[in-house]
Amino acid sequence: MTKAIVGIIGGSGIYDLPGLEDLREESVTTPWGEPSDALRFGRIGDTQAVFLPRHGRGHKLSPSGINYRANIHALKQAGVTDVVSVSACGSFKPELAPGIFVLVDQFVDRTHGRCSSFFGNGCVAHVSMAHPVAPLLRERIFQAARAENVPCLKGGTYVCMEGPQFSSYAESLTYKGLDYDVIGMTAMPEAKLAREAELSYATIAMVTDYDCWHPDHSAVDVASVIKTVHENAGKAATLLTRLLRDFPAEHEACPIGSDRALDNALITSPSARDPEMLRKLDVFLARMNGART
Ligand SMILES: CSC[C@H]1O[C@H](OP(=O)(O)O)[C@H](O)[C@@H]1O
Numbered sequence: 001m002t003k004a005i006v007g008i009i010g011g012s013g014i015y016d017l018p019g020l021e022d023l024r025e026e027s028v029t030t031p032w033g034e035p036s037d038a039l040r041f042g043r044i045g046d047t048q049a050v051f052l053p054r055h056g057r058g059h060k061l062s063p064s065g066i067n068y069r070a071n072i073h074a075l076k077q078a079g080v081t082d083v084v085s086v087s088a089c090g091s092f093k094p095e096l097a098p099g100i101f102v103l104v105d106q107f108v109d110r111t112h113g114r115c116s117s118f119f120g121n122g123c124v125a126h127v128s129m130a131h132p133v134a135p136l137l138r139e140r141i142f143q144a145a146r147a148e149n150v151p152c153l154k155g156g157t158y159v160c161m162e163g164p165q166f167s168s169y170a171e172s173l174t175y176k177g178l179d180y181d182v183i184g185m186t187a188m189p190e191a192k193l194a195r196e197a198e199l200s201y202a203t204i205a206m207v208t209d210y211d212c213w214h215p216d217h218s219a220v221d222v223a224s225v226i227k228t229v230h231e232n233a234g235k236a237a238t239l240l241t242r243l244l245r246d247f248p249a250e251h252e253a254c255p256i257g258s259d260r261a262l263d264n265a266l267i268t269s270p271s272a273r274d275p276e277m278l279r280k281l282d283v284f285l286a287r288m289n290g291a292r293t
């Protein structure tokens with residue numbers, strides 16, 4: 001049996017998780033460098049959790065400057081099985097008003113220049129991103145939201161832009177026209193790396209604004225995003241607390257294989273693999289090498 005440990009990645013305005021018991025902080029390092037901050041280990045009920053603020057405390061890291069590989073590696077190294085990411089997002093739909101939480105199921109990656117894979121020369125792998133969100137995890141988040149009366153919708157497409165500037169009016173209309181639901185700057189490559197790390201991953205997109213397309217709302221700015229996050233941080237904490245309290249002790253096998261994503265992904269023949277690369281990938285390859293089930 002693999003014990004379930006839930007990793008929570010807090011986004012803009014969410015720099016800690018209130019209510020974590022037996023709190024312990026640990027600064028860790030990874031073969032990819034330093035994660036955004038020290039990991040905060042704790043538990044809610046019987047569920048172990050590891051919290052990481054994506055931008056670091058004090059929001060010192062820009063979306064393009066976050067070391068996503070170090071963040072995901074650090075969580076994997078800590079024994080995390082499931083990752084819940086919280087992200088402030090702009091909305092492209094009138095009905096997705098600020099304050100609503102959207103459990104997206106698709107991502108469009110418009111970032112560039114970010115390190116978006118653990119693999120590469122010396123050990124090549126191609127994981128599937130057809131269904132980037134783990135459905136059982138997403139359903140558990142949805143049920144936790146329902147139980148706590150947190151306004152939450154299932155399904156939607158998150159387009160991840162490079163930033164740090166917000167979109168132009170023309171870009172905003174284009175994404176809206178493409179029927180995307182929300183926009184942010186951080187879910188990619190986080191979701192891709194979580195998949196390579198065989199972590200079940202789901203995003204709570206917290207709608208904070210209407211970007212800049214809406215005729216009745218002024219264009220997004222940082223102040224309006226943070227104001228809405230602060231107004232809704234309590235709901236996020238309530239939802240996450242409920243999720244953790246009700247979480248099963250044993251990791252549930254992901255029906256779409258998020259937790260076995262490397263089974264059919266590695267293409268470099270064992271004899272051609274670079275030993276130095278393999279050392280960096282050790283924590284991900286351990287399951288297939290028989291160290292984990
Ligand atoms: C503070 S506005 C832009 C900023 O907010 C979102 O962050 P996160 O996804 O970490 O909640 C967005 O992606 C930008 O990084």
Ligand SMILES: Nc1ncnc2[nH]cnc12
Pocket residue numbers: 088089090091161166167183184185208209210211212220225
């Ligand atoms: N409109 C927006 N565009 C990109 N990232 C965001 N984060 C919050 N609102 C956003």
